[in-house]
Amino acid sequence: LLEKTFHSGAKPPLGSLIEGRWVQGESTFTVLDKYSATPIAEVASATRAQVAQAVAATHRAAQAGAPAPAERARVLRRAGELIAERRDHFVDVMVAEAGFTVADAAGEVDRAVITLNLSAEEAPRVVGDVVPFAASPGAHQRMGFTLRFPVGVVCAITPFNSPLNTVLHKVAAAYGAGNAVVLKPSAYTPLTSALLAQALLDAGMPPEFLAVVQGEGDSVGTWLLQEQDVAFYTFTGSTRVGRIIQQAAGLRRTQMELGSIASTLVCADANLDRAIPKIANATFRKAGQVCTSVQRLYVEAPLADEVAQRLAEYAATLPAGDPRDPATRIGPLVTREAAMRTEQWLREAQEQGAQLLCGGQRDGSVISPAILTRVPETGRVWCQEAFAPLVAIRPFDDFDAAIASANSTPYGLSAGIFSQDIDRCLSAARRLRFGTIQINETSSARSDVMPFGGVKDSGFGKEGPWHAMREMTEERLVTFNP
Numbered sequence: 001l002l003e004k005t006f007h008s009g010a011k012p013p014l015g016s017l018i019e020g021r022w023v024q025g026e027s028t029f030t031v032l033d034k035y036s037a038t039p040i041a042e043v044a045s046a047t048r049a050q051v052a053q054a055v056a057a058t059h060r061a062a063q064a065g066a067p068a069p070a071e072r073a074r075v076l077r078r079a080g081e082l083i084a085e086r087r088d089h090f091v092d093v094m095v096a097e098a099g100f101t102v103a104d105a106a107g108e109v110d111r112a113v114i115t116l117n118l119s120a121e122e123a124p125r126v127v128g129d130v131v132p133f134a135a136s137p138g139a140h141q142r143m144g145f146t147l148r149f150p151v152g153v154v155c156a157i158t159p160f161n162s163p164l165n166t167v168l169h170k171v172a173a174a175y176g177a178g179n180a181v182v183l184k185p186s187a188y189t190p191l192t193s194a195l196l197a198q199a200l201l202d203a204g205m206p207p208e209f210l211a212v213v214q215g216e217g218d219s220v221g222t223w224l225l226q227e228q229d230v231a232f233y234t235f236t237g238s239t240r241v242g243r244i245i246q247q248a249a250g251l252r253r254t255q256m257e258l259g260s261i262a263s264t265l266v267c268a269d270a271n272l273d274r275a276i277p278k279i280a281n282a283t284f285r286k287a288g289q290v291c292t293s294v295q296r297l298y299v300e301a302p303l304a305d306e307v308a309q310r311l312a313e314y315a316a317t318l319p320a321g322d323p324r325d326p327a328t329r330i331g332p333l334v335t336r337e338a339a340m341r342t343e344q345w346l347r348e349a350q351e352q353g354a355q356l357l358c359g360g361q362r363d364g365s366v367i368s369p370a371i372l373t374r375v376p377e378t379g380r381v382w383c384q385e386a387f388a389p390l391v392a393i394r395p396f397d398d399f400d401a402a403i404a405s406a407n408s409t410p411y412g413l414s415a416g417i418f419s420q421d422i423d424r425c426l427s428a429a430r431r432l433r434f435g436t437i438q439i440n441e442t443s444s445a446r447s448d449v450m451p452f453g454g455v456k457d458s459g460f461g462k463e464g465p466w467h468a469m470r471e472m473t474e475e476r477l478v479t480f481n482p
């Protein structure tokens with residue numbers, strides 16, 4: 001089915017997955033190749049009734065209880081093997097519908113396999129803890145432990161920029177912990193999620209434990225928020241949509257992985273041979289469409305010119321264009337509008353006095369890698385999430401002021417610092433108000449085992465299989481007074 005659906009709008013459209021069957025709807029939406037903007041597939045949007053059916057079916061399954069943890073772990077591991085076997089197909093699909101370069105798409109597949117294996121390891125361990133009553137005067141004779149139970153139906157709503165691994169951080173953790181899952185992938189990247197769902201089913205995930213409802217946020221997404229049998233919403237996407245979901249969730253639990261303006265600091269004693277390639281990679285990977293991409297780069301004044309120059313030299317070695325060309329390092333943005341918006345922000349910054357050292361040229365939906373210096377603090381490239389292949393550099397003399405500036409955005413997802421001075425690094429770790437502080441790494445050095453999540457308007461709750469499984473379970477205390 002998926003082989004046939006892909007590459008042709010003329011064939012029957014791909015639809016939603018409910019109780020193990022791919023179903024059609026009443027209307028379709030078109031998936032575009034992100035580089036050529038040509039249609040590559042028609043996908044049937046789930047109807048209101050199908051959304052209700054998907055939630056009802058997964059709810060029944062969750063009530064009946066999931067297979068044993070060891071069996072869930074086996075399925076997750078097997079899905080990892082199948083995805084590895086189908087690597088080329090996943091890569092082709094992501095290159096087309098997400099616009100990733102082959103290297104970025106392959107990286108996404110490799111990480112997905114790791115996420116599945118980590119989730120398989122954790123699934124049998126989500127059991128609970130012993131309560132140390134002995135520490136409590138007057139209660140020392142009591143005994144206690146906690147038990148963890150799946151919450152029921154977990155609804156995962158996911159963004160376009162990580163159509164496989166981010167989806168798995170939700171789906172694998174939810175099922176590993178014994179929940180049933182309703183997934184609503186981004187309407188920009190529905191095909192990868194269909195391949196993923198098929199791999200999970202082929203691996204032996206019981207069909208009633210997984211539904212995929214395809215469609216736009218303002219229809220299918222909104223309907224999912226009206227479904228009271230959803231126990232938990234795990235969301236990755238913009239802060240704007242996160243607020244809508246949180247409001248609808250009421251007292252139900254959520255996990256919110258939201259927007260970001262990630263900062264990285266380079267101190268005068270930094271090892272630039274190490275820092276420059278890391279910063280360039282963290283800025284331009286997936287054309288900058290990563291929530292932890294380095295957008296603000298603070299460089300201690302003596303190094304500011306050298307860092308900008310070396311980054312510009314590096315960026316010149318990153319050809320932008322067709323993601324199918326193996327030489328290409330920067331593919332397109334998700335839409336032509338996103339590229340035009342980026343172009344506009346870069347133009348505005350220059351009008352406000354910024355210097356564009358390199359890049360910033362637009363060709364269709366491709367923007368060549370851009371490095372800006374002398375960026376005004378009021379510029380949109382500095383103050384709003386760019387989600388594009390650009391980095392804005394500002395020099396600093398006063399370390400405390402640089403930390404205060406990095407903290408001054410509404411966001412707090414991830415930050416990095418390069419320095420050989422351990423006091424400075426640890427002081428920064430104490431004072432930077434972000435979910436992650438990476439020393440001698442950029443803001444974007446994520447490994448899938450990490451507890452990953454933000455503070456402030458970047459959201460709350462942690463991903464990473466160990467952490468997400470704890471989020472997606474209810475803890476019950478059992479005490480015994482012998």
Ligand code: NAD
Nearest residue numbers: 158159160185186217221222237238241257258259260291
């Ligand atoms: P988005 O918020 O536009 O969409 C995300 C998902 O929400 C999509 O599936 C969309 O269809 C759905 N949606 C939209 N409106 C909805 C509604 N009213 N009700 C329910 N669902 C709705 O985000 P995007 O453009 O796909 O992704 C980019 C954003 O995601 C950036 O802000 C980026 O920082 C963020 N992001 C954050 C992290 C993180 O870990 N914090 C990771 C990746 C991306």
